[in-house]
Amino acid sequence: MARTAPRQVVDWKQYDSGDFYDELISSPGHARVAARGLARYLQSLTEKHLHNRQRAAELAILEMGISFTVYSEGENIDRSWPMDIIPRIIPASEWRRLEAGLIQRLTALNLFINDIYNQQRIIRDKRFPAGLIQSSKDFLKQCVGAKPRYGVWAHICGSDLVRDSDGTVYVLEDNLRVPSGVSYMLENRAVTKRVLPQLFRKQSILPVDDYPSQLFDMLVSLSPRRLSSPEVVVMTPGIYNSAYFEHSYLAQRMGAELVMGSDLVVGDDDCVYMKTIEGLARVDVIYRRVNDEFLDPEAFRPDSCLGTPGLLRAWRAGNVALANAPGAGVADDKVVYTYVPEIIRYYLDEDPIIPNVPSFLCVDEKQRKHVLANLANMVVKPANESGGYGMLVGPVASKAERARFAELIKRNPRNYMAQPALKLSTAPTLCNGRIEPRHLDLRPFILQGRQHYVTTGGLTRVALRKGSLVVNSSQGGGSKDTWVIDTEAK
Numbered sequence: 001m002a003r004t005a006p007r008q009v010v011d012w013k014q015y016d017s018g019d020f021y022d023e024l025i026s027s028p029g030h031a032r033v034a035a036r037g038l039a040r041y042l043q044s045l046t047e048k049h050l051h052n053r054q055r056a057a058e059l060a061i062l063e064m065g066i067s068f069t070v071y072s073e074g075e076n077i078d079r080s081w082p083m084d085i086i087p088r089i090i091p092a093s094e095w096r097r098l099e100a101g102l103i104q105r106l107t108a109l110n111l112f113i114n115d116i117y118n119q120q121r122i123i124r125d126k127r128f129p130a131g132l133i134q135s136s137k138d139f140l141k142q143c144v145g146a147k148p149r150y151g152v153w154a155h156i157c158g159s160d161l162v163r164d165s166d167g168t169v170y171v172l173e174d175n176l177r178v179p180s181g182v183s184y185m186l187e188n189r190a191v192t193k194r195v196l197p198q199l200f201r202k203q204s205i206l207p208v209d210d211y212p213s214q215l216f217d218m219l220v221s222l223s224p225r226r227l228s229s230p231e232v233v234v235m236t237p238g239i240y241n242s243a244y245f246e247h248s249y250l251a252q253r254m255g256a257e258l259v260m261g262s263d264l265v266v267g268d269d270d271c272v273y274m275k276t277i278e279g280l281a282r283v284d285v286i287y288r289r290v291n292d293e294f295l296d297p298e299a300f301r302p303d304s305c306l307g308t309p310g311l312l313r314a315w316r317a318g319n320v321a322l323a324n325a326p327g328a329g330v331a332d333d334k335v336v337y338t339y340v341p342e343i344i345r346y347y348l349d350e351d352p353i354i355p356n357v358p359s360f361l362c363v364d365e366k367q368r369k370h371v372l373a374n375l376a377n378m379v380v381k382p383a384n385e386s387g388g389y390g391m392l393v394g395p396v397a398s399k400a401e402r403a404r405f406a407e408l409i410k411r412n413p414r415n416y417m418a419q420p421a422l423k424l425s426t427a428p429t430l431c432n433g434r435i436e437p438r439h440l441d442l443r444p445f446i447l448q449g450r451q452h453y454v455t456t457g458g459l460t461r462v463a464l465r466k467g468s469l470v471v472n473s474s475q476g477g478g479s480k481d482t483w484v485i486d487t488e489a490k
Helices: 033-044 047-064 092-116 130-134 182-195 197-202 211-221 244-254 311-316 340-348 365-373 399-411
Strands: 025-027 067-072 075-080 083-091 156-163 169-175 232-235 257-259 264-266 272-276 279-282 285-288 321-323 378-382 416-420 426-431 434-443 445-448 452-454 459-463 477-485
Touching: 033 083, 033 197, 033 477, 047 083, 047 182, 083 092, 083 182, 083 426, 083 434, 083 459, 092 156, 092 169, 092 340, 092 445, 092 452, 092 477, 182 197, 182 211, 182 244, 182 459, 182 477, 211 232, 211 244, 211 285, 211 321, 211 445, 232 244, 244 257, 264 311, 311 321, 365 399, 426 459, 426 477
Parallel strands: 083 477, 232 257, 232 285, 285 321
Antiparallel strands: 067 075, 156 169, 156 434, 156 445, 264 272, 272 279, 378 416, 426 434, 434 459, 445 452, 459 477
16 A cells, blocks of 8 residues: 655745745745744745654753743643744844844934933933923933933843835834843743754854843942952842843852842842842842832832832942843833934934834824824834733724724823834744634844844744734734844854
8 A cells, every 4th residue: 555645844935925025035925134044944844854853942941941921810820931932033144233223223212311310411402202201200310310321221221123015024012121031032042942953953043142241241340349359130020020030040150149139238238139048148149020119118109018128229329230220211112213313313323224113292282183193003102111912903803992092192192193004024934734824023132231243033922813913922922033144154
């Protein structure tokens, strides 16, 4: 009896992303130059081989304990990190331009934050509205006059990039408070190396695994004491935080202590000390993953049990470095985002290398009327939310949801901005046994201390539900490894 030939699962001639830009396939049957090696390899796999590799990835994630927490109905649910094994490809030639644009952007944002808390030149010169600062929830009066080392407030930034149907890459938003996700970028790479090792031997895929050492070196550069080995700690809210995996992961990879607010104390000398079994040990740099309002009950919320009393006082005295600095979130405001191109021009006298998504400010009457009249085609975002919460995706929202948002906008226009719904790019993704296009974004991580560093690629987040534009893992999204491929390498 003749054997049935193993069924191949990938036929690129049948793969069609419609009128969306696809990151791997330029047209049915044709892969983009940087993705040709991957496309050929996937096409060579049988259905069984492909599924075995996806299963191997899922088992590796379980074995490595890669998880995230979902807050649902008052419960904290730990789940395995969702990862698709088909990587997202970016050619190195394109990446070099994006890298330059990200450095430009963070440089300008840090100049802006430092200016806002000090001279406020950009307001005096009428290039930025004073009212937006006065009404900002993230402008902290307690930080006015502070001068962190190098004039840098946002030391770690995660800027979200998206690509529209014409191939243009836009910055969707900047995350400057406590950006998360870099550990998943690193673990995605570790898992992919396990399940697709042959591809790493055949292609020039630029590495990402130096991030922990780059992060540590940046943190060390902030130390107020000129020591060869300053004390660096990672400050976590604790095990119930959704990003606790990342906090512990980065502390371990950097060789830094993982502490909670109660593990630290501020002395009469306005220095920060860590409680150890050998007594108090001075701390020089705190990579804090605790939100501003909970950081110091003496300066902010007096009911906070997550922070350390006197921490802001020690920071303002220059005796400890905080990354990111308190108050950096003033530039994280999604309404402030709309001014970033102007901020770049003002401080750097340069045009933005990476454009913003066209945006509308609901606080402006004319722009608000336009938004309200076109809610079905808009994505509406609140100024200070993250994680994909509190937003309206107009094209998939119900009439009732759009009506509710219209009332929210009218009630508090300062709190909302809107963007036309982009036709987000897609990439081949293994879904229910088939390879299908799914929408995605990209979060690279940028460091700024004495120098700049940008991750080679970043965390690619993918909307696993067909037709969905929401990529957040807390709302059903997943992730991919991101390969920056140097096609010119020998």
